[in-house]
Amino acid sequence: MDLRALAGVMLATSSAFAQAPAPQVIQRGADVYERNCSPCHGARMQDPQGAFDLRKFPHNERERFIAAVARGKNQMPAWGGMLKPEDIEALWAYVVSAESLYGH
């Protein structure tokens, strides 16, 4: 394999990886979650007695997640007035990483 081919493989691999959130984004999501979301959705999403079990949120419904957090849904208040759009994106990154972080 020549270098040009190798570079092409690496490019393909890294763009595939671009689908997965960067660790620092996940960490930002974890921080926002720990402070504002864990009181209802449970520490590390482990004990969701009072709210939706986020471990079960479908990973292909990003828009629904973003809208629910920003505008509120049922008993969940709207967070769009306080959290920045990048915070909510980071929360999404954290939520879709639950399985790899906590193994469920």
Added chain:
Amino acid sequence: MKRYEWALALLVAGTASAQTLDELKADGQLSDALKTDNVLTYGMGYHLQRYSPLTQINRNTIKRLVPVWNVSLDNNWGEQAQPLVYNGVMYVTNARHTVAIDVGTGKQIWKHTLDWPNDTPRVVCCGVSNKGAALYNGRVYRTTLDAQVLALDAKTGKEIWKTKVGEWTDGISLTLAPLIANGVLIIGNSGAEFGVRGFIDGYDPDTGKQLWRRYTIPARGEKGNETWPQNNNAWEVGGGSAWITGSYDPQLDLIYWGTGNPAPWASQSRAGDNLYTSSVLAMRPKTGEIVWHYQFTPNDAYDYDACWELILAELKVAGKPRKVLMQLNRNGFLYVLDRTNGQLISAKPYEKVNWASQVDMKTGRPVETEIAKSIRDMKATEHWPSTRGGKNWQHAAFNPNTGLLYANTLHEGRMYRHLETKPFEKGQRYQFIENLPLPRAAGEPVGHIEAIDPLTAEKKWRVPLTDFQIWSAMLASGDLLFTGKETGEFIALDAATGKQLWQFQTGSGINAMPVTYTYKGQQYVTVLSGIGGLYWNINREALKDRVPQGGSVWTFALLPE
């Protein structure tokens, strides 16, 4: 008619339309002039005993107790309030509405609707709710989720004044019923979970003008501030909410107000006792002056609010009658204090406690254990009672004839851990803890309904709860106890044994405070149904397919024989 007769007639007419301070003082007092037609105060009397001597509905007649009317409250946020009744009109609140209802017919007379911003609930830690109104001088007073106090005309529901107490975006909210004491309208804030510095305020009921504000955390230079670090601003964001209505002793002219947990829950940044958090304050209603204080949990690291009902009674202590104040504190101890001076009389554990071994009767301070040290060292630790407490806010009742407290207690430990605290951010959560469930042995109760001796904390009887641990507030009514379940059953128990004698399935879950009163000589019982608030926060996933939402008022009376 002679002039003085005219004056008398006017006086009588005046009292009929607008209740007075004397009527407020007499509410729930066991005197000859007992007026059981009215329920004028939160707690069914300034003493917060939630006791009625009425006996028409008793263990023999209870089988004839049936609903006589039901009014929808058009609300899905949950019903927690205690209704008030004056001259045949009932006043009910929830987070959205204030409603006046004709007691005789169940017809709605007027309704006032609030409109708070849709994102307000994010600064409400534990469920959107309202616990009731205050009545005084022809007006209905209430608090709002977005931190305002409102006066409405009792006849029409028209707004008379509205006073902004604080900025809800700072994390300040109001859910409690106001207290009218010595002519002053008194409220306290919610918001310790958002680092709000707690306060208790006095307002002029006529105008809504603020008369005084007493922060529950003294400022720099004030007595008590030395119990906070002097090298950081922890005291300014230190919590100590005051979110449950206090009691009042008109003879001593003292109000007794419980204060909430310090913020953040994780205690690293706030070394010291953190006065006056997790305490009781005895205050002058006219000025807000603190006459004495007692701190139940110094440097509280466990969310051990001291906001629960501070019940006033006379108890025989070592053969001598004492004016006492009692509290089933969240920290697992049952406290009895001399309410004239704050002296500790008794503090016995009423539930499993592992963070402290006892309360030192000389110093009045809890003796913390290795468990407490482990929690403060930020290790995940099995902790009893959990942060929800040996009892949560569902108010206990006290029967002065039996001398017993009747309460819903919680039997729950949790794996509790302090996290590293982060800088304060206005309007955001300020807690920094993890609190995960522990495995539970099969058949181990999650809580109890029980009759407790205040001085020994011994149980006269206890009924174990195995499904949902939190029931509604208790009402001691003659030889009965009324309470309700999250699953909607309104229940009467035999106060002597705890045996269930009667139940009625209401349309939603019960989190509210039952009351009893008379109307045209007949005894009535009323309770609100409507799941919501903290209880739903705890059990929403378990209950959502079993218990429908929707608030309503249920009123019961005896069918004729």
